[in-house]
Amino acid sequence: MRRMNNPVPVPIMKGGAKEHILDLLKKYAQPLNIYIGIALVLGITYVKQIPDSITFRANTTIGRFLLFWLTIIIADTYSWVYALLMALFTVLVIAVSPRSLTEGFRLAEGDDDTDVSLVTEDNKWFIEKVLQETPLGTKDEKVKTSAIQDNSNSSNSTATR
Numbered sequence: 001m002r003r004m005n006n007p008v009p010v011p012i013m014k015g016g017a018k019e020h021i022l023d024l025l026k027k028y029a030q031p032l033n034i035y036i037g038i039a040l041v042l043g044i045t046y047v048k049q050i051p052d053s054i055t056f057r058a059n060t061t062i063g064r065f066l067l068f069w070l071t072i073i074i075a076d077t078y079s080w081v082y083a084l085l086m087a088l089f090t091v092l093v094i095a096v097s098p099r100s101l102t103e104g105f106r107l108a109e110g111d112d113d114t115d116v117s118l119v120t121e122d123n124k125w126f127i128e129k130v131l132q133e134t135p136l137g138t139k140d141e142k143v144k145t146s147a148i149q150d151n152s153n154s155s156n157s158t159a160t161r
Contacts, residue, residue, distance in 0.1 A: 033078060040085040048093040055097035064094065115140040 043050075057063050067090040074081030090096065118137045 029078035037082060040082060040089055044085065044092060052098050055093055058093045106145045151158055
C-alpha cells in the first residue's frame with residue numbers, strides 16, 4: 001500500500017530543444033552585442049540619411065516614447081556605453097526630424113505664381129472620368145529653378161597635345 005505523505009514526483013523533461021536553444025543563445029550573444037554596437041555607431045554617423053518620414057514619426061509623442069523605452073531596454077540588456085550611444089542616437093534623430101511633413105517645392109515669401117483655370121467637360125483627366133468627378137477648377141503652381149553654379153577655375157575638358 002502506498003503512503004499518502006510521499007506522492008510520486010512529477011517527471012521534468014531535461015534536454016531537448018530547450019537546451020539547444022539556450023546553447024545557441026549563449027554562443028551567439030557576443031556577436032549580437034557587436035552587431036548592435038555597430039548599428040548604433042552607423043545610426044549616429046548617418047542620422048541625416050534617415051528619410052524625413054521616419055524621423056518625423058520618431059518626433060511624435062509615440063515615437064519619443066518608443067525611443068525612450070528602447071534606450072532603457074538597451075541600457076538594461078547590454079551596457080551603459082550602448083545606452084549612451086542609444087541616447088545620443090535618439091537626441092540626434094529628434095534634432096534632425098522635420099517639424100511638419102510638407103512635400104514638394106515651396107514658394108518664396110511674396111511669390112504667388114499660381115495659375116487657376118476652369119475645367120470644362122472636354123478637359124478632364126482619365127481618373128476624373130473613371131471616378132465621375134466634376135471639379136470646378138485646377139490650381140497649378142509655377143516652380144522657379146536655377147542652373148547649378150560652379151565657382152571653380154578648373155576645366156573638365158580633356159585636351160590632347
